[in-house]
Amino acid sequence: MTDPATSGDQRIPPSAGSDRILVVNAGSSSLKLRVLDAHDAVVGSEDLPAPRGSTEVAAIATAIAGFGALRAVGHRIVHGGTRYRGPVLVDDIVEADLRALTDLAPLHQPKSLAAMAAVTSILPDVPAVACFDTAFHAGMPPSATTYAIPTEWRQRWALRKYGFHGLSHAYASRRAAEMVGGRLADLRIVTCHLGAGASLAAIRGGRSVDTTMGFTPLDGLVMATRSGSIDPGLLLWLESHVGMPAAEIASTLENRSGLLGLAGSADMRDILAAEADGNEAAILAIGVYLHRLRGAIASMVASLGGLDVLVFTGGVGENAPAIRERAAAGLSFLGVAVDSTHNARARGDGEISAAGAAVRTLVIVAREDLEIAREVRTLTRE
16 A cells, blocks of 8 residues: 555554554644553554645655554544445455445545545554444444345445444443443443534344444534435435536535534534624534434434433534533433533533433543543553
């Protein structure tokens, strides 16, 4: 796996006997590198610009050289399609398969693959493992994954609900079980990953049984710049009656919709501040966001047949107590109740349930790096 921008003299020799895992998480504009030791302590950390050329790759090489010995590299990959239902060692065939899925996650897949190519050029002899956001949802029942479209379409093009943010949902559910002192196998959990991208997962017995994102990461909740679920008839109308090109529709739904389209900002902090000042667009944006969020949580609970634990994670889930409290306020019929003081003071992992609430409500810091390192160790265990 080579690229003209990442080839050259940046190669770092392999390190034998190390127990440390390098986790590579490529975002829209940044690249997060984390090194975890055998006890899951972060012993190396660097946030860099996403790799686009030799300058960024040189910076990555410098950072990696300072990390010392590494056992393996784990890459967060958004889409694994139907083939990859768990972590896999990367080779040329795997890379080609993942490139073929780019159209299904155009905002994410290219950046992850660019990061993979850059790091592999620097560490060519260190095992690289792809860890997938879709894998956690791969075992959902057919009733949850199947679209009501012709069988020919579904089989020919693998059209189904895939689900995303699986690495975050998997970690959050395990951490939730630890925090409430229960067995994961016995718990019904809804995890709310609320960030720039947002999705929910219904988890029973440690497995995802339903989720809000679908064939692509565009589906489901209102997000920072993505629309979330929308009537497909509306899109067909724009195409047939307005003559709007499909490319313009796709770009608008991905990049100029969601909170940005409603309120003119993609930053929840700015929108909440504007709402408090009486800004009508911000008031509408928060109203739409919460309406969709509450309804989706209730839908996940219906898939589970009840609820034991509700989890908020991700940038908004961890840092917007007003969103947590107002979402919970509309879910009292499910047994959800939040203590206002605990909620306002929550920092890091913590419980925010009101006394006597039937459902335990938690805030959990998103740690995809821990989930990736866990999967890498499982796959590369000698």
